[in-house]
Amino acid sequence: MTRPLRADSERTVRAILDAANRVLAADPGASLQQIADEAGVARTTVHRRFANREALMEALVQDMLEQMESVIDDSRPETAPPLVALHEMSAGYIRLKSRWRVGAVTEADVHQDVVERIKAKNRAMFQRLADAGVIAADTDLEWAVRAYFALLHEAVERRAATGSEPDTLAALVTSTLVGGLREPVSPA
Amino acid sequence: MTRPLRADSERTVRAILDAANRVLAADPGASLQQIADEAGVARTTVHRRFANREALMEALVQDMLEQMESVIDDSRPETAPPLVALHEMSAGYIRLKSRWRVGAVTEADVHQDVVERIKAKNRAMFQRLADAGVIAADTDLEWAVRAYFALLHEAVERRAATGSEPDTLAALVTSTLVGGLREPVSPA
DNA sequence: CGAAGTTGCAACACCAATGTAGCGACTTTG
DNA sequence: CAAAGTCGCTACATTGGTGTTGCAACTTCG
Structure with missing residues (x-):
């Protein structure tokens, strides 16, 4: 539907999803900050890629x-x-x-x-x-x-x-x- | 250790614990407000009986x-x-x-x-x-x-x-x- | 009955998490 | 190489949950 992500964006998205998987497995209530840290990414970047916490969850x-x-x-x-x-x-x-x-x-x-x-x-x-x-x-x-x-x-x-x-x-x-x-x- | 609870207090505590059990089973991140509602009790009463969220969890x-x-x-x-x-x-x-x-x-x-x-x-x-x-x-x-x-x-x-x-x-x-x-x- | 204790309610302070915006530096892509 | 896009960072606004206090009305218990 939308045009493909740029290479760096795609890396970031993957890193966030993988980090979220790890962190949320340990604590389902973990904050976006924790996920961002685990992904080695700024918190604002998470918000850039996923509008809501909910959006992140869905993607995950x-x-x-x-x-x-x-x-x-x-x-x-x-x-x-x-x-x-x-x-x-x-x-x-x-x-x-x-x-x-x-x-x-x-x-x-x-x-x-x-x-x-x-x-x-x-x-x-x-x-x-x-x-x-x-x-x-x-x-x-x-x-x-x-x-x-x-x-x-x-x-x-x-x-x-x-x-x-x-x-x-x-x-x-x-x-x-x-x-x-x-x-x-x-x-x- | 401490002297026994008065009858009404005991009822309240039981109601809160049972409500917490139900509510938290459905959503582990549920708020104390939700638990209080489910127990038919004011939120402040929950705080009166259990100092922290953590204390409630422990008791539960x-x-x-x-x-x-x-x-x-x-x-x-x-x-x-x-x-x-x-x-x-x-x-x-x-x-x-x-x-x-x-x-x-x-x-x-x-x-x-x-x-x-x-x-x-x-x-x-x-x-x-x-x-x-x-x-x-x-x-x-x-x-x-x-x-x-x-x-x-x-x-x-x-x-x-x-x-x-x-x-x-x-x-x-x-x-x-x-x-x-x-x-x-x-x-x- | 009366003292002690409990509850609901309203009002408040506080904080962590969420979400937004702008800017300079860097990376990708054609 | 240059345009487009991305990232980190700082700063700020908002919100929902948490915890506290005081008081009037009610319940328990001796």
Whole structure:
């Protein structure tokens, strides 16, 4: 719609979004000043790029959602064996360090389009898992997706705390989700 | 330590804490005004009872932790069969509608004592589950507890959305946690 | 009943965060 | 190289939340 940003602007915007992601994850009420500091940028520059705090938030959510979507696509959920795709997807999410919960973004937002796409893709992934017999055929897909993200979220926290490898944590999540705690953790 | 509160004061304090719990669950950055409104009380009264916002927070956390602890104790984790206790505990937590995740309160706080007790009790519960062979013997207890609360949290959200019975949701959580999605949901 | 304590209300001071504006210096782009 | 655009910085206006005080009306409790 608008013409592309100049190179330096684009760097700045990226720096701000990344900083905001980090800072707001730690404290959702953090000030724009804190975000600007983390981004190595003057506070006024943040205001130049994003009219409101709200505008920044929207852009941030949009950005995170897009990153999530590309994680999904990169895991080749349509072609790879379901369990492999699930593992790839988990590792990707964990690397993202995102503390956002897609499942929680239920509210009708400006982001409906992306959210709907992501939800559909997630649902499809679990549908494939069900079809392949990896999970029970009568699994409640809505619950499956929510449980999946809940576990992923814990895995991200654990990564921050222990510094485990994304792949290890992905295996843990997958194992817990599919087989429960009854079975010992086994690699994909 | 101090002499007991007068009857009306006690009512007020309870009203404020309950209101704060509701309001802050929806928006952690809510103002004291919003909390006062929800409690049906003047804002100045909130300040009279709690010197700071911080003091209110502390009292709130303390209160929530105590409620959690009594949920645990009510589930008779030492005497009841482990799976039954787990189910009881889950239903109790869901009823509490607590959006606080104990696992997340890692920071060294004024509440260490209660937090430590709760953590120990949770750990003990899962240890019993392991000893009874309900979950794998080599289960990482820390992970088990975190996964458990993550699923509980989702169950609470689901309750808000669908209005399911606490017992149904508890069964779902227990089943998912122990048996994973591979097996169909089965009653305790 | 009466003293002690509590509440609502109005008024006020204060501060941190937000948002705006202008200017000189620097960077990108054609 | 030059025009257009961007950034850092300083200064300022505004606002919403926080915390305080005083007083009249009401509640509790001995």
